[in-house]
Amino acid sequence: MRRSTPAALRTLALLAAGTLALAGCAGQQGAQEGEAEGSASPTSTLTISAAASLQRSFDEIAQEFSAEHPETAIKAISYDGSSTLATQIVEGAPVDVFASADEKNMAVVTDAGLGQDPVIFATNTLVIAVPSGNPGKVQSLADLAGATTVLCAPQVPCGAASARLLENQGVSVKAASQEQNVTAVLQKVIAGEADAGLVYATDVAGQDKVESIVPAGAAEVVNSYPITALGEQPGAQDFVDFVLGPKGRQILEEHGFGDAAAGADG
Structure with a gap:
């Protein structure tokens, strides 16, 4: 069997040391990354x-x-x-x-x-929402009495506010439907299933499929x-x-x- 020379042994030792050093660096970097990820994880x-x-x-x-x-x-x-x-x-x-x-x-x-x-x-206030183009020709709360109108149910905040607004203005409306949330009212107006609906001003902001009318008395009925x-x-x-x-x-x-x-x- 051929014996390794001292020079060859030194070379092998240096290679081994280098490999261990690289492995140590990689392990340390992985641990640091793991710690960073762990610190960002939800608790x-x-x-x-x-x-x-x-x-x-x-x-x-x-x-x-x-x-x-x-x-x-x-x-x-x-x-x-x-x-x-x-x-x-x-x-x-x-x-x-x-x-x-x-x-x-x-x-x-x-x-x-x-x-x-x-x-x-x-805070929020109510507006009359109508489909784009206002096919029902709704201009005021009074017009809602003769239009197909969708309202929120009375127990829902937008429904309670709608009831107060209509009562304050002396308008009686028989709703085509009473919805459990304001989003459902708006969707029916957008779909053309109603001539109008009472929704919050925030619901029509940025909407291009509906138009809004600020009714008389809206500023006196504010939802907190x-x-x-x-x-x-x-x-x-x-x-x-x-x-x-x-x-x-x-x-x-x-x-x-x-x-x-x-x-x-x-």
């Missing part, structure tokens, strides 16, 4: 229930919140009529944050001993939107604070919501 998840009229603004708020709070993942946001959401929460639905379109349905939740003291974060964290889930109060903060306020205003300080109970 808590949130489930949010919000009034249907908040969908576009809250979808954007959720994106901004997630970018600033990688430790908290938003598992789901359920959008529906506030009365429906309040009933679900009281009956035990696992919800960490509730944003209602009125104080009445928020009270259903807080009176059941759930949530912290709610804070008003936005409260929000609260439910339970002790980490990140829930952070989300509430984000909605109340500068970025949340800016997004809400961009979507047409009014300043919370200007509103009264709706």
